[in-house]
Amino acid sequence: MNWQPFSAVFVTIFLAEIGDKTQLATVLFAADDKASRWLVFAAAASALVLAAGIGVLVGGQLERFVSPATLKRVAGVGFIAIGLWTLLSR
Template sequence: MEAFITASLFVVLAEMGDKTQLLGMAFATRYRWQTVLCGVFVATVLNHLFAVVVGSYITNYVPMSTVQIIASLSFIVFGLWTIRGDQLEGEDRERSMSPFWTVTVAFFIAEMGDKTQLATIALAAKFPNEIVPVWMGTTIGMMIANAIGILIGVVLGKQIPERIVKWGASLIFIFFGILGLYDALPREYLSVTRVSLFIAVLIALIYFVAKWGNQSSKPTPEAE
């Protein structure tokens, strides 16, 4: 019971204001809150199971910084994908991932190398004989923290135009992807020239993806 309570409280506190809570808030402005909550639950169960059972083993061979870099880059890609806006028009239900899988994949990626995943690994090490209570506790803690974010997102979603919601969610993804790269990359890689080039390329990608999304959202002559 101590392991369960400790894990739950630790994760609730760690998640307040964290990127995954903000993601829950952003997704709740776009999808049904039930869908978001289910996606968060599945992603958390899988990710924290990975952290408890496999994470500590993997980090003996693959540095956690590498995991963080891959997750951060994936997050930027997801932000660009959101800018294109397929999900907001409902097209994802026909030719791409459903809202449930969109939320699940996004949260799973967001948690890779995040402080709550690292905390789960640390808690599992602290309570080596209580892996299941730690797993359950961290999952419950995530659900409580993200339920708060989802509730706020539902309220905000009724008052904010869809275009602003889309760009707000996209910029959240990209911001935390950049932040993750900053934390994970060796400092010698962060020269002024490289950072400037990265920012220039990212801005160009945002511009072209947004333009692509606007063109694809225009009605075709057949549709008219």
């Protein structure tokens, strides 16, 4: 098994998720004394797995119509645009 794609996806997604609104929402839910920490963890993990699954399914279908090189360019431009928007917004 080639671990390079696994490592690249893991590191990219992990870094993208640290400190984002999803993590902050999870922190807020976990801070509620009435919520079980394990329940919050299970719900958040399930939601992230489902969202990733949708991404994999959509990406698999897109690849049939658009070349992987074009998808990489579009994703790269999208990440740059979001980064610029984040840096320039107040």
